Amino acid sequence: MNSFATTQLRSTELAQSISEAPQNYRVLTGERPTGPLHLGHFFGSIVERLRLQRAGVESFVILADYQVITDRDLMPHVREFVHGAVLDYLAAGMDPEQTTIFTHSSVPALNQLMLPFLSLVTEAELHRNPTVKAELAASGRALSGLLLTYPVHQAADILFCKGNLVPVGKDNLPHIEMTRVIARRFNERYATVFPEPEALITSTPEVPGLDGRKMSKSYGNAISLGMSPDETAQVIRRTTTDAERRITFDPQSRPGVSALLSTAALCMGEAPEVIAERIGDSGSGALKQLTAEAVNDFLAGHRERRSELAGDPGYVSQILKRGNERANHEANQTLDEVRMAMGTNY
Template identity: 75%
Template sequence: MESFSATTKRSAEVAAAVAEHPERYRVLTGERPTGPLHLGHYFGTIRERVRLQQAGVETFVVLADYQVITDRESMANVRENVYSAVLDYLAAGIDPQSTTIFTHSAVPALNQLMLPFLSLVTEAELHRNPTVKAELAASGRALSGLLLTYPVHQAADILFCKGNLVPVGKDNLPHVEMTRVIARRFSERYGDVFPVPDALITATPEVPGLDGRKMSKSYGNAIALSMTPDETVAVIRGTRTDQERRIGFDPEHRPGVSALLSTAALCLGVDPAELADEIGDAGSSALKAVTATAVNDFLAPLRARRQAFAADGDVVRTVLRRGNEIANAVAEGTLAQVREAMGTSY
């Protein structure tokens, strides 16, 4: 396993190569549709997908509906969440004519790769995986077979389309490393079928939730992209701050105030400490007003486009139908190569 410094250096080299020859790369990215997408998703991943798409990189986006039950007991609202995410993608600038948007459950050949891939990793490696540890700690439930094998499922996501580039934050590097291990081991055992993908470490800002923790659907501290302006104002007004009149940026000791400052600063493109100085002694009510205005102004164009797409009742189904057809064709082709390599083509 590479050191973080080596991975960072490699990522910088890959970024330069992508800029020069975007046509040589295929990206796989996505998320679990466990709730509405929020500002953290926009700044953390969606904006980067749009950038890569516009640069000419072929992109696949998976809505990992099967992985909803990785750490949950039900698939409640999964269809609604999938449809909502597609509207958010379209509104943010993801073009379904050049980016393939698809769902896990609609691509059986992708999921069939799990069987040979599981034979290439050990139980100990899965237990050591930081992604598994983090998800287990967050779920508060017993370790399920699906959660244990979560990194292998992610490897199948990336490799089914022969993705060779994975944009990630530094916290998600372990699942790319697991994919690299699986690709190499498959090659050693059966022959060359899969590329060894590179991580593209994205310099995405940390978007705190309204309570100072990481913005998360499960924490209930997020500003959803699909909120109305009034809903946004209401959720920001309800944020807990503190009794100090003077506004200051101190994430450790003043998490609520600092979270609002960070959110407003991201939307305004300014430094949060400088914004705090501007608000000064005006207090938390002024801070909340500044934050609500900043967020609503920033999201206004996206919301207008989203509303226009939502008015067309067939647009989401059309996008998913096309994406699922493309993903299935790609997955079937890859699975045929896997069967041939493993000697199970009859």
């Protein structure tokens, strides 16, 4: 059995264990605030976070603003993106009493873990990380020290609160393995401080962008959660389809048509093939109208709650302040244990 199949099997076991004893788990998850959250985030991660919250699992959600420094063009907007993400979390149903929402830059003790963790990995191990390779290729710039050490940043994010469960997709498994390696090497070299976190493979679907590729802020093919209904309709109308009038679901040959069908299907809870059959020969105009209505209907409640929350500018700041205080408490405790283990507690 290959490693991914083994991880999938273990994820099934973990799901059962979570339902029986959620108090045994602590989750760390989050994202880099590089733009507005979109439907891909909603179906790909937020839904899973809400499921774990309902199950009673303690969760920490990090907005890794320090990791945005690798993209110099985005840093002037990072505060806006952080606040927007918190609005979307809360509008989706995230409860700040159960889930700690915090920012990377606000937790100094977390970042102090980087030094001992860096001593536990080799340059070759860092270069092999797929995300480092992908980010380097996308940036078109020389490899910075910050980008090279990105996997170690993620290990510090997970281990500062002694997270032992990380919900991820297949592409993120190398990061979890690196974190496990760092935890194991620290425990062997100094003293047992850290758990070796496990990956919980999420069953949430990959949401295609409007051009058929993965929905991504960097591709400009996303439907943001905070868009207005009119903005959503405009973005969908601009989607490139094809000249064939009959609507069919064929992601390889008809990426634009199939992406719209997939988006509508997720929002409507139906199969894309069923929707395609219903539209039939009505053409791409009818498909775009149906997709816009499906997305807007699906997000109507979310957008209403988001707008209400945005009406109180200080509320998001209060949530972040409380979350940062909680994260700092955990990080300081862990750093004290690390210093004790390393003999640097003066």
